[in-house]
Amino acid sequence: MICMICIIQQFSGQSGINVSHSSNVQLGGGIQQRRSPFLIIDYDPLPPPHTDFHEKSGITLHLFNCSNITAHTVVIRAAPFMAVTAFQGYGNHIFSNIQLEPHPSREWVARRDAIHVSDLRVGPTLVNSTIGYTGDDFFNVHSTMLLVLNCSRISPQDASSPSINCLLVNPRVLPDAPRNTVYGTLSTLEFVQPGDLISFYRWPASDMAIRPILTDTTVRYLHDVSRRYGRDAQETLPPLLQYPPKTSWHEATNQTTKFAADEVWSVMLELNEPHHPYHYATVPPLGSIATVDTIASTGAKIIHNTFVDTKCNFGRFKSPGGVIQGNTFRQAGIENLELAALPQWLEGPVNVRDVQVIDNVFYVEQSEQLPVHCGPLCEHPGCDYGRSFLPYGGHKRIPTPSIKRDTDQDAWDHKSKGVFSVRKKQPFKFSPCSASNFGANPYLFNDRPIQIIHDQSKSSLFCQEPFNQDSPHIPHILKQTHLTTDHERGVFSESGGSP
Incomplete structure (x- = not known):
């Protein structure tokens, strides 16, 4: 059965949109003018630390145990916890033209992650969207x-x-x-x-x-x-x-x-x-x-999106066979796009392999290194989820988000140390961290670290495991994980050593 939901509604009170145990549902619709979207979510429920906060405020646009759901032309103006969530079930959802646009009275949209997906059999597709103004990661895909x-x-x-x-x-x-x-x-x-x-x-x-x-x-x-x-x-x-x-x-x-x-x-x-x-x-x-391993949010796709202004990570992506392509990333409190399990938060899978990271642009301010890591980042107590926080950029107001936002140069503070895009061949040496050093900490297999190495013949970077591929008891972790990169400013080999 195909169900079309066509509504315009301002949400308030104690519930967002919750779609459960459903297949082939479409949310949103065909209005072309972005300022008159088919579906607006402006959800401002019970504030923390109300005793019912997590039960009544934990969802804004939520899919539970669903398959083949399409959400398109949706504007989210206020999300007290996570903005878009999809948990359990077959998955294979499509989120298209999702716009996180701050409420006129606020500088932020989501207090936690903008997009959070967990325990699907098939990961979602996020495409042609503008995601930002969030207190936590732009996206997190995991099991x-x-x-x-x-x-x-x-x-x-x-x-x-x-x-x-x-x-x-x-x-x-x-x-x-x-x-x-x-x-x-x-x-x-x-x-x-x-x-x-x-x-x-x-x-x-x-x-x-x-x-x-x-x-x-x-x-x-x-x-x-x-x-x-x-x-x-x-x-x-x-x-x-x-x-x-x-x-x-x-x-x-x-x-x-x-x-x-x-x-x-x-x-x-x-x-x-x-x-x-x-x-x-x-x-x-x-x-x-x-x-x-068969419930691992496999094959998620993050394609042609603009991500702007988060207090935390560019993203955490634990989707075997996934693709991150053609996106622009700006202004993050932690400049980290992470392709690895996160045991600190009990987030898997461990066997994250065949992930392609292609044709993305990263604007970084904190380091002259490509912010893509094949190991978990050492977490840092820098993410603020308070009631009155500003996003990382500290904007009072800037122009309304749109898909072409990254070309609006007048809206940005040009303090970037590096702008990484996709046209030149440049080597990069992976620089790990220790338990006391804030940076990228690779997992070790057989006491040897995963490394990012440069392949001149393919103009790509690979997260590649160094252990014996023929061992019958060792899975192919992060095999052929493509990190196609380039830079306009910033030095890939700054961490020392030859690639």
């Missing part, structure tokens, strides 16, 4: 990391199909809100089906290393055992994995956020031959990471 409470071998009746049984915890970083409502409450395991693939990794130590244990195991069946094991998991896992525990989102550092661990599922998994001979298979220990 949920699961945690191992216990795993044990099952003696196979048939030697060709060895199995393990695992108690897997579905963590929630927003413990007080109900399951499957807003960010941080998702139950990924409710949507897992027999035949889905799960991989296991060791929890990273202070060196931020994530090392594979088992990959591509197949789900036979699963069921919820939270009543039996939830209390044990809650008492065991958070103290084990939080060092030291965080007490607030405002304390964003290179530590694990607080989380609830009381949702536990028993999952029977088949080890896929010939990669996992039964007598060699390592049983994932307590506290290991598990990721559902």
